[in-house]
Every structure is written in C-alpha cells, then in structure tokens.
Amino acid sequence: MDESGCTGANLEDANQPIFVLGGISVADQKWNNTQTAYSKIISSYFDGNIPEDFELHSLELLSPKGEGPFAGHDIEKRLQLVRDVLGLLDELGHDAFFCAIEKEVLNGRECDFDFQFDYKTPYLCSFDYLVTYINWHVKKNLGHTARGLIVLDEKDNLHADIERIVHSRRFEGAAAHRVKWIVEFSYPVDSRKNPMIQISDLVALCLRRFLEIDKGYRDEWPDVVKKFYAECYKTIDSRVRRKKIVERTGKKSKNLNDFMAEIQCKPRTRWKNHYGVQ
DSSP states (O other): OEEESOOTTOOOOTTOOEEEEEEEEOOGGGHHHHHHHHHHHHHHHTTTOOOTTOOOOHHHHTSTTOOGGGTTOOHHHHHHHHHHHHHHHHHHTOEEEEEEEEHHHHHTOOOOSOOSSOTTSHHHHHHHHHHHHHHHHHHHHSOTTOOEEEEOOOOGGGHHHHHHHHHHHHHSSOGGGSOOSEEEEEOOSOGGGOHHHHHHHHHHHHHHHHHHHHTTTTTTSOHHHHHHHHHHHHHHHTTOSOOSOOOOOSTTHHHHHHHHHHHBOOOOTTHHHHHTOO
C-alpha cells in the first residue's frame, strides 16, 4: 500500500483536501508474473532503454508537462502508460483496496472509541481501517490456508504509531477481536525493486485526483482530464471486493463503524454517467 495527499494531522490544506491510502493485493504465486509484466510495460514505454535507477513516481508521470524521467514526454503517451499499468489489475486478477478521507469531513467529526493513535491523522485512521479490511479479505475471499503480508512505504514520522497499531490489533484486547489472518507487516528495502509499491503509488494518486474532481475541488480542470481520472477510478474500483465498511466487533465498535462510514469519501451516485464512462 501507499498513500497520496498526506499532510499529517493538518486537515486544512487546500491543495490536498483528500487523503487516500490504498494499493493492490497480489497472491504470492502471481508476484513474479506481475513483476515481469510490469517490467515489460516500462521497457516498452522507454523503447528498451529504461533510465538508470528508474522508479515510477506517479506525481512525475502525471504532472502537466512530465517530470523526472518523464520530463517533456507527450501527455497521451504518459496517460497510456497509466492505463497499461492499471490494466494489470484486470489482466492478472489482482484485487485493490483503499480508504479515502475528505479531510474537511474528518475535521468536523468526533468518535467515542478507544483509539491507540490520533484518529484525526488520516494516514493512521486509514491504516487501522485497512488492517480490518485486509484481514476480512484474506479470511473471506482467499481460502482457509491463506495469510496476508502488508508491505508499505516507511513513514518516518508515523513509524511508531504504525507499529503501535499493528501490535494492538494483533496481540491486545479480547482474543476474538484480534487480527489473525495478517501474519506480518514489512517495509520494502528498496522501492525500485518493488513494483507493487510503485503500482500502489499510482493507484493512490489516481483515486485521490478523481475524488477531488468529483467533490468539486478541481472544477477548473478540463473535461478530458476529468474523464481520464474517472476511467482510472472505474478500473481500480471494479477490483475492490467490498464497497461498504467492513465492520469491527468489540467494545464501542458501533461508534467506530458509524464514524468510519461517515468519514470515508465516496463518489456521487451515477458518477459513471456524469463523466461519460462506460
């Protein structure tokens, strides 16, 4: 998983009004196939001459004129690269997951629940929820022998909080409510060697930009751009197994579940028709 729109506990950043934490679920037997397919897409884009130490940064790829290894590249070529990379979700049968929060909404909500972290920090609130979601996904959809490993880019300023969430969810509280189907959490040694993090970075940015468009924060953007991000959202959202909140159980769980349902950012109804997406 990776994040987009992270401003820590600052919920009043007009430039990044929505936060997204999300990524892709890759079965262990599909890991090598995914890495091979991803490498072929990148190699084809650069005509076989991939820049030294290349790493796909979605902000560079999707900046108006391209930045870094994409500086000056034709916009249509870059948008096609986005489509090709996101197309791997359908092509290889990967699931996607995300938690999106509109910061203004979070800022105006309170929750009576025994949090182990500052729940007004979107990253931490989203991470804690996605632990619930992924644990549910592994248990319900992947078979009784499956177990999950969460890989995420390290956030130095949030590392201690993330470790605290992981420990409390796995080992504290009533045994019946502990996370059991996620067996490990890890940070990639080198994201250049982990295309799954790079794909997750692209997923998170595309989701955030579409939701910012849909919530009215990017009305000045051209219709063609709005439609492109709507298409990206459709590709990603179609790979999400559950649209409604995966509910927690335990003390004050109803408060938490209601709170998460309120703060999660969802697109308008009939959004596909609105943006002309088939």
